[in-house]
Amino acid sequence: MREVSIKDVATKSGYGVGTVSRVLSGDKSVKDSTREKILKTIDELHYVRNVNGARLRTKHSGVIAIMVPIINHPFFAEFVEALEEEANQAGCSLLLITSQMNKEKEGEILLKIKQHEIDGAIFVTHYEHDEKELEGCPLVSIDRHLPGNVPLVTSDNYGSTMKALETFYAHGARRIGFVGTKPTVESEVSQRKKAYDDFIAEKNLPDLSKWEDVSHGQETKLVEAFLKEHPDLDAVFASNIMVAATVYALSIQNGKRFPEDLELISYDGTSQIWSGNPIDCVRQDIRLMAKIAFSTLQDLIEERECQPINIIPTTLILGKTSKAK
């Protein structure tokens, strides 16, 4: 049995397929009484529009892809969730692609765009293709400068870190540490470390930092080494929440109390590490980042002008593991 198509609706309602199509797309020019009759027929026939016919014709799929290194990570997960909401509001579907640090998968996005499977994509990942390949592909990057003129959305990494460090300083901390996982590829995230370096240089403080390229899930070793090297810290700034949670857990196991014995602020304080996660943090406005990223991508897809660099402000959430109020 053939599925019911726009033709069946046209025949049964007594109008042409063009008019049915106009009703489907909400075209204002259709007479009200016509619209009603057609809608009634659609209902009677349980007609549902086949998107592949439309996509073939219009050359737009209404699908975008999001590419993240991994999904089981608070920041990436929250970003994906926020992006999905943005996309859905605009009537778009979201294709998920996890790069798993696998370069091949990164190229797949470009292929999918050329295949007209997706209209564009957002990258929250390392990417090392050359300008030539990216040409003509609607792409937006998070936290990382891409070659060509791919727009960038990032948070205020430098300024927020600096502000957090100043907070420690203002409350008397002088032995201020910094621990973090260095990104494999240069990205805006490195501005967190740069802020620390500038800060200690300016205040003439000792360099108590550990900043290494460690894969996700291996943070424990990094943090253990860091805490062993610097057993007498007043305060620690952690470059992300996984590292911060490890600092917190290890220190508590060693009988330390926050903030009395040690202060801690983390970049990236997404909500779900464990329920009731108390760590003070620089909170990125992930929803806003997703919103800007999506609207920028839409501009690109519809060939409008767009902002090449978007730096989203953050909020400092304090009161539990640092002495600030």
Next chain:
Amino acid sequence: MREVSIKDVATKSGYGVGTVSRVLSGDKSVKDSTREKILKTIDELHYVRNVNGARLRTKHSGVIAIMVPIINHPFFAEFVEALEEEANQAGCSLLLITSQMNKEKEGEILLKIKQHEIDGAIFVTHYEHDEKELEGCPLVSIDRHLPGNVPLVTSDNYGSTMKALETFYAHGARRIGFVGTKPTVESEVSQRKKAYDDFIAEKNLPDLSKWEDVSHGQETKLVEAFLKEHPDLDAVFASNIMVAATVYALSIQNGKRFPEDLELISYDGTSQIWSGNPIDCVRQDIRLMAKIAFSTLQDLIEERECQPINIIPTTLILGKTSKAK
């Protein structure tokens, strides 16, 4: 400028579009020399196949959807990641839909199937539509019986929980607690509680349980109340890792040591709560669950017979927060 289509390849190579299509789909019947020439032309023209033409014709999209309540959660995230890998290996793309406890979004999946946007979907979520609606839609459910004959994939909730409880008992624990978040809708997850109930009845132990419908992120209150009600436990079984992590964190903050003062085993020990997460657990074989779910869905899509109920065995990971070895 028009994009290059299969017609251009046909014209330039001197063959018909049918033959080009056969080369594209790897049809064996094409002569080697022909294939080579066409491949060369494809390369020269930088031709890329438009999937929407193919989808319209074949009525298959090669896309499936995964629907989870939220993505920022270790179990769901790992499952999605595993499923993506399965799908990709089979040449399928994965559409992500987060239900956010919003019933409307659940209906969208069905619509997308009817619209031919996706070939089928996997549900890891509550679902309350009636049998009629699900009819003819290729769907697989995780952890939850759906109306109609939607195949189910789940882990051995009852048996694994029982085994963990027996472990406590074997090491002398008698004040054994159970704490967990009760699913809003009846699901296989409730078998964990049932195992506890049966266990204490059989061993004639006191009921030290708390099992309530609490939303994700609100586990702290539940656990606090539980620990206050039962301050003198020997052992706790937590129905999921978010709850377990909260039990762990709160107990450590109160000076308890694991496993000396308190034993703890969790259902659902995914790796990333914090790096180095030490909690003993019933580990679900998420990869295998994803694999079975995907292959079952494929069977449905291609109208083959499939197993209606699939119970995947688990592994008990012990040695750190329980006294077992």
Next chain:
DNA sequence: CTGAAAGCGCTTACAG
């Protein structure tokens, strides 16, 4: 306000 027709880019029996 509406219809007839062209065409988006592909695949697949069918015939040879």
Next chain:
DNA sequence: CTGAAAGCGCTTACAG
């Protein structure tokens, strides 16, 4: 082993 042709289901100028 290959070609010509039909058709998947839609949208959109164009004409009236």
